[in-house]
Amino acid sequence: MTMIAAPGPAMRRPAPPERWLRGYGRMAAWDIASLRLYLPVLSCVLILQGAGFVYGMGLLFADMPQSAAVFVSTGAPVMNLITVGLIFEPQLVAQQRMQGSYEFLQALPVPRSAAALAWYTVALATALPPVVLTLLAGLARYHLHLAITPMVIPAVLLTCLTGVLMGLAVAHGVTQPMAANLISVTLIFVMTGFSPVNFPAGQLPGWLASVNQWLPFGSMATITRSALVPGFADGVPRAYAVVAAWAAASALVVAWAQGRRG
Amino acid sequence: MVTIAFPIRRGPGHWAASYAAMLRFDLAAQRNLLPMFLLMQVMFGAGMAIIYGFYLGHLPRGAAVFIVSGSPALAVMTAGIIGVTMMVTERQLGGTWDFIWSLPAPRSAAVASTVTVFTLLALPGIVVTLALADWRYGITLTVSPMAVPALLLSSLMATSVGFGLALLIARPVVTNALVNALIFIVLIFSPVQFPISRLPLWLADVHRVLPVYYLAEVLRASVTRGLVHDTALAYGVLGAWTLASWAATAWVVGRRR
Numbered sequence: 001m002t003m004i005a006a007p008g009p010a011m012r013r014p015a016p017p018e019r020w021l022r023g024y025g026r027m028a029a030w031d032i033a034s035l036r037l038y039l040p041v042l043s044c045v046l047i048l049q050g051a052g053f054v055y056g057m058g059l060l061f062a063d064m065p066q067s068a069a070v071f072v073s074t075g076a077p078v079m080n081l082i083t084v085g086l087i088f089e090p091q092l093v094a095q096q097r098m099q100g101s102y103e104f105l106q107a108l109p110v111p112r113s114a115a116a117l118a119w120y121t122v123a124l125a126t127a128l129p130p131v132v133l134t135l136l137a138g139l140a141r142y143h144l145h146l147a148i149t150p151m152v153i154p155a156v157l158l159t160c161l162t163g164v165l166m167g168l169a170v171a172h173g174v175t176q177p178m179a180a181n182l183i184s185v186t187l188i189f190v191m192t193g194f195s196p197v198n199f200p201a202g203q204l205p206g207w208l209a210s211v212n213q214w215l216p217f218g219s220m221a222t223i224t225r226s227a228l229v230p231g232f233a234d235g236v237p238r239a240y241a242v243v244a245a246w247a248a249a250s251a252l253v254v255a256w257a258q259g260r261r262g
Numbered sequence: 263m264v265t266i267a268f269p270i271r272r273g274p275g276h277w278a279a280s281y282a283a284m285l286r287f288d289l290a291a292q293r294n295l296l297p298m299f300l301l302m303q304v305m306f307g308a309g310m311a312i313i314y315g316f317y318l319g320h321l322p323r324g325a326a327v328f329i330v331s332g333s334p335a336l337a338v339m340t341a342g343i344i345g346v347t348m349m350v351t352e353r354q355l356g357g358t359w360d361f362i363w364s365l366p367a368p369r370s371a372a373v374a375s376t377v378t379v380f381t382l383l384a385l386p387g388i389v390v391t392l393a394l395a396d397w398r399y400g401i402t403l404t405v406s407p408m409a410v411p412a413l414l415l416s417s418l419m420a421t422s423v424g425f426g427l428a429l430l431i432a433r434p435v436v437t438n439a440l441v442n443a444l445i446f447i448v449l450i451f452s453p454v455q456f457p458i459s460r461l462p463l464w465l466a467d468v469h470r471v472l473p474v475y476y477l478a479e480v481l482r483a484s485v486t487r488g489l490v491h492d493t494a495l496a497y498g499v500l501g502a503w504t505l506a507s508w509a510a511t512a513w514v515v516g517r518r519r
Contacts, residue, residue: 041436045443056450059460060317068317087442095435098355178352182298189305193313203316 023110027118035092039126042088046127049083050076050134055141057198064142068199070232073138074146074225075198077131078159082191082220084127085164089119090184094177112258120164127160135228152227159220162243165250166216172257190217197221216246271366280367284375287362292349292379299345300386307337307387308394314455315398323401330395331403331486332455335416335478337387340445342420343427345380347441350428369515373425380424381417388413392485409484415500416477422507429514454478473503 032039057072058064096102108115138144167184174180191197194208195217201209212218219239226233233239289296311333315321321329353359362372395401424441431437451465452474458466469475476496483490490496 037433038435038439041439045439048443049446052447052450057317059451059456060314062460068319088439091435091438095355098352176294178295178348179298181348182295182302185302186305189309193309193316199317199319203319 020111020114023114024118027108027110027115028121031119031122035122039122042084043126043130046080046084046130047133050080050130051137053079053198054134054138058141066142066144069138069142070144070229071200071225072198073135073142073144074228074232075221076138077134078197078217078221078224079191080130080134081127081156081160081224082163082217083188084123085120085160085162085167086170086187086191087167087184089123089164089167090171090174090180093171094180097175097177106258112255116165116168116254119168120161123164124157124160128156131156146228147230149227149230152224155223155227158240158243158247159224162216162220162247162250165247165254169250169253169257173253190215195221214242216243219243277368277371280371281374284365284367284372285378288375288379295349295352296379296383299341299348299383303337303341303345303383303387304390306340307333307384308391310336310449310455311391311395312398321399323399326395326399327401327403327486328457328489329455330391330399330401331482331489332478333391333395334384334388334413334481334485335454335474336449337391338384338413338416338477338481339420339448339474341380341384341387342417342422343424343445343448344441345383346376346421346424347428347437349376350425351434351437354428354434370512373515376425377418377421380421381413384413384417403485406484409481411497412480412484415497415504416481419473419477419500419504419507422504422511426507426511426514429511448474452478473500473507476500476503 035042053076054073058069061068093102096105135146139146166187170180170183170187174183194204195212195215196204196209197217197220201212201218204212219242222233222239223236223243226236226239292299311330314329315326318325350359353362363369365372392403392405395403427441427444428434428437431440451461453461453466453469454474458469458475461469476499479490479493479496480500483493483496
């Protein structure tokens with residue numbers, strides 16, 4: 001009788017780089033193939049959401065101040081970046097759980113980090129066109145002029161990464177699919193209305209502005225806005241630290257959730 | 263050979279018993295989800311009333327009254343459109359939708375049960391909104407008896423859209439994405455929490471045909487005085503849209519595939 005033992009702790013080693021890269025490429029291809037009908041719809045939804053938000057917010061004001069226009073026009077692209085990870089990944093994982101394909105996908109012989117990075121790549125590629133179009137919509141609508149600096153690259157990459165990791169933490173950490181959906185919708189609601197993404201923190205009650213200093217959304221908007229309109233945001237280094245901390249914490253939650261048994 | 267005859271049950275008594283059974287079923291099946299959905303309702307209804315204040319900074323009293331009196335419409339629309347769609351798509355993904363549809367209860371009774379649940383779910387959002395308005399803006403709105411027909415008619419309109427979308431679109435994940443986009447566009451571009459005069463002329467004309475504006479006016483008229491000038495027209499247009507929408511949804515619901 002041949003016995004096959006599961007590998008013990010001593011035998012679990014990090015995947016060699018070439019295996020990791022192969023797994024990353026294959027999972028990216030898998031994500032694109034399995035979502036090939038959904039990704040264009042997602043892009044269109046993000047464009048509608050972003051550009052619609054930019055135009056729609058102007059209707060709230062009888063006479064919109066220039067500073068409010070800058071906040072809305074630079075905050076809406078941030079919402080696009082966060083939404084793609086925070087809303088759609090939990091919905092996709094919830095669908096997998098309900099259809100019974102979640103365990104199969106988790107059992108694929110691919111490093112978990114490679115699979116997560118593959119999803120991040122697909123999410124970023126899906127979100128970037130809507131981000132650009134949303135920004136252009138704001139510039140056209142409110143006749144703004146931006147001074148885009150190279151810091152927009154790390155700001156966009158880090159914002160999207162943190163949104164994706166937070167979405168993965170919710171998706172894998174909350175086993176009830178509908179609960180995961182509701183949590184992600186709640187977070188989006190908090191981001192839209194109770195975080196200084198589209199308006200200055202000074203317009204929030206003092207206690208809420210203080211809480212938002214430790215939440216990621218306002219900081220995400222700060223690092224992105226500072227790269228688009230230099231001098232319009234302060235506390236940028238601290239904001240980068242807050243966003244990075246949330247990314248790291250979310251990654252730990254994802255690692256714990258995917259590593260647990262039962 | 264043995265012949266077994268199954269009598270086909272019909273009539274108001276059978277419908278009423280089926281409706282009661284489906285209501286028990288819906289409440290029991292959704293008991294884990296309902297508290298969370300209730301929370302979401304309160305957030306959308308009351309939260310939007312407060313959020314607009316953050317966006318605008320200083321809020322004049324007239325604007326505050328308009329915003330708060332539009333919040334019941336938000337609560338009804340999110341319950342009817344998002345709530346119904348979430349429930350239907352969850353059952354479609356879980357593979358239980360066809361089973362529920364095949365239960366020996368009239369489909370109209372099953373649909374009526376769902377409409378009842380999501381109409382009731384809109385109520386806490388409305389109540390909390392009015393209480394928060396009093397606390398945050400110092401505005402006290404009084405609910406008139408016309409709130410009952412206003413709520414029923416509005417909820418019927420919103421739930422018909424939720425059912426129609428969820429049943430017409432074959433892929434539940436696409437349905438969720440489209441509903442999220444739809445509700446977002448409806449909330450932002452509809453004259454629910456700002457006057458219709460703020461819209462570009464062409465968009466205002468579109469809204470004088472669509473039901474969303476009239477849904478908001480009907481609910482606004484039930485909690486304010488003097489803000490809505492043609493309540494009869496609002497009821498008439500919303501009623502006509504509700505009939506047409508349910509006629510279309512009834513066709514979708516009654517299809518055999």
